[in-house]
Amino acid sequence: MKKFLFFLLFTAMLSIANAQTLLNKNLLWDGNNREYAIYLPASYDASVDFPLLFNFHGGNDYIASYMEIVDMRPIADTANFILVYPQAFPDPTDGGSTNWIRKAPTTFDDVPFVQAMIDAIAAEYQIHSDRVYACGYSLGGEFTFELACRLNDRIAAVGVVARTMGTDAFNNCVPVHPTGMLTILGTADFISPYNGFPNYYLSAEETHDYWATHNNCNTPPTVSTLPNTNTADGSTVEKYSWANEEDCTYVEHLKVINGGHDWPGSFGNKDIDASEEIWNFVSRYDLNGILGACTATTSIRETNHSPLSVFPNPFEEQLNIETTSTSIQAFKIYSILGELVMSGQLTAPVTTIDLSALAPNIYFLRTEDQSIKLIKSF
Numbered sequence: 001m002k003k004f005l006f007f008l009l010f011t012a013m014l015s016i017a018n019a020q021t022l023l024n025k026n027l028l029w030d031g032n033n034r035e036y037a038i039y040l041p042a043s044y045d046a047s048v049d050f051p052l053l054f055n056f057h058g059g060n061d062y063i064a065s066y067m068e069i070v071d072m073r074p075i076a077d078t079a080n081f082i083l084v085y086p087q088a089f090p091d092p093t094d095g096g097s098t099n100w101i102r103k104a105p106t107t108f109d110d111v112p113f114v115q116a117m118i119d120a121i122a123a124e125y126q127i128h129s130d131r132v133y134a135c136g137y138s139l140g141g142e143f144t145f146e147l148a149c150r151l152n153d154r155i156a157a158v159g160v161v162a163r164t165m166g167t168d169a170f171n172n173c174v175p176v177h178p179t180g181m182l183t184i185l186g187t188a189d190f191i192s193p194y195n196g197f198p199n200y201y202l203s204a205e206e207t208h209d210y211w212a213t214h215n216n217c218n219t220p221p222t223v224s225t226l227p228n229t230n231t232a233d234g235s236t237v238e239k240y241s242w243a244n245e246e247d248c249t250y251v252e253h254l255k256v257i258n259g260g261h262d263w264p265g266s267f268g269n270k271d272i273d274a275s276e277e278i279w280n281f282v283s284r285y286d287l288n289g290i291l292g293a294c295t296a297t298t299s300i301r302e303t304n305h306s307p308l309s310v311f312p313n314p315f316e317e318q319l320n321i322e323t324t325s326t327s328i329q330a331f332k333i334y335s336i337l338g339e340l341v342m343s344g345q346l347t348a349p350v351t352t353i354d355l356s357a358l359a360p361n362i363y364f365l366r367t368e369d370q371s372i373k374l375i376k377s378f
Contacts, residue, residue, distance in 0.1 A: 020077060027120055029113050032089055036117060037063050039083040040125070041076045049128035049340075051081040051283065052121065054114065054147075056088075056140030058162075060097045063087050069266050070137060072275045079279055080339060082127060086117065100136075100143035101166070110143065111150050118154055130286040135159035135278045137263055138192060142166050148181065149173035156180065157285040159278035162261050163192045165207040167200055173210070180285040181211040181251045184274050186235070186259025208242065208253055215250035217242035226254075230270035235259045237271050248290050252281060283339075292334045292364020292373070308346075308367060314375040317356040321365070323348050333374070334364045 021040040026033055044050060053076070057066035063085045076083040088098040088110070102108050118132060134155050136144035141163030148158045149169050157180030164185065185204050187194045196203035202210070212219060219242065226237040235258040242251035254264075254272060262268020265275060284291055308329075309322045323329065323346050333342040333355075341358060344351075346367070355363075355376065363374040 020073065022073070025120075027113075027116060029116050034087070034089060034113060034117075035063070036084055036086040037067070038121065038125075039073050039076055039085075041073075041080055041082070043077070043080045044082070044125075046126050049126055049131075051131040051133065051339075052084065052118070052127045053081055053279070053282070054084045054086060054117075054132075054134045054136075056086060056100060056134070056136030056143050057098075058136075058138035058140050059099045061088075062098065066137075070263055070275065072279070075275055075279050079283065081279075081283075082121070082125060084117070084121065086114070100139055101146070111146055114147060115151055115154060128286075129154075130288065131156055131283075133157050133159075133282040133285075135161070135282070136163075137161045138163055138261065141192075142169070145169040148179055149175060152176050152179060153287075156287050157282040158182070159274075159282055160184070161263055161274050161278075162186065162189060163201075164194070164196050164204055165202045165210065167202065170202055170210065175214055177287055178215050178250055178285075178289045179211070180282055180290075181208075181215075182253070182278060182281040183207065184254045184256065184264060184272075184277065186256040186262060186268070188258050189261045191261040204253065204255075208240070208251055211251045212242040215242070216244045217250055218244065221251075221253075226271060228271055233268065233270045235269045235271070237264075237269065250290075292366055308372070310365065310372055310374065313372075314377045315355065316377050317354065319353050319355050319374065321346055321351045321353070323351075329367050332366050334366060335361065 020042045023038050025036050025038055027036070055070065055072060057063065067085060072083055088100050090096040090098055091102050094103060100110055121127060122129065132154055134144045134147050135158060141160035144158050144160050145165045146169045147155050149172060152175040159182040161184045183204070185194055194204050196206065221240040221242045224239045226239055228236050235256050238255040238257065240253040240255060241249045243249040254277060256264060256269045259269045263274050264270070265273030311320050326348055329346045331344055331346050332340055335341055341363065344353065358376055360376045363376065365372045365374055
């Protein structure tokens, strides 16, 4: 009860202190009063579809204490998405522990609760239904795998920290679309072993092999070493990427060598920020796959061999899109973070659009069957 009262005071203080809004919500589900905190960035506009990201706390934890360590609100403010921290329900058979996946045998299931949350949030706020994401830490990461498998028709991409995939999730996994999968795992994690635990958890290799196979990715992955920007943390990071034949990366793994049961950036490794890595990764996907072009090579290949071309590129203010198609095509332009910045229709032979309002950066032009990388000059 004390923790619950602290949570209410915590959310109230934050709502007053910030122009942004952090609200404590309640949802009656399966006879229980369920709680979650929802954060609306200052840019929230009810006339625009906003992406939605769920962040699930670790085992036997609470929203308030978890947010003190894993606070993604600054990222939501700059990247313009709605952020949700759900609360696990106390387990009366386990001393009131707040865990997302209860000990067997049990019939308690939180996956339908997440689906109910999505519906409730969509009824109250303007969300992009194709851009719903999930991430989690430790036991919350294990539950995130469950959502990627069993609620795949609602979840576009996920990020998991300090957990490999559970065997139950693996045995009941029925993904229905290409699914972005990012994992951040420490090789010296003795709570969630990197090499898994027989009959309970897959190894990191088995986890990635499963999702790479589902996403039709090539093996082996490409590997790179990230800069060791903090030599005092006792760990380094390697990046593994699995891409398909179109050079689209659907599975990434940040291997924290000598890393423990940590959320990098907050505690443990300081070479990377897990919160930033998660958003930068998941925001590249929707339920249909990758938003925008996969790589510069892919963009050039598609432009040279398709009826669609753009010029000038790089551009300063106006962009010309040339097509040989006689039918009207819809187009969308996305930012590098996957935000929709413009949409319209193309008509032959050339459509000129004014992009002077966009900040200098990389963008992606997407039609029904292709994507092209755009560069607005600095």
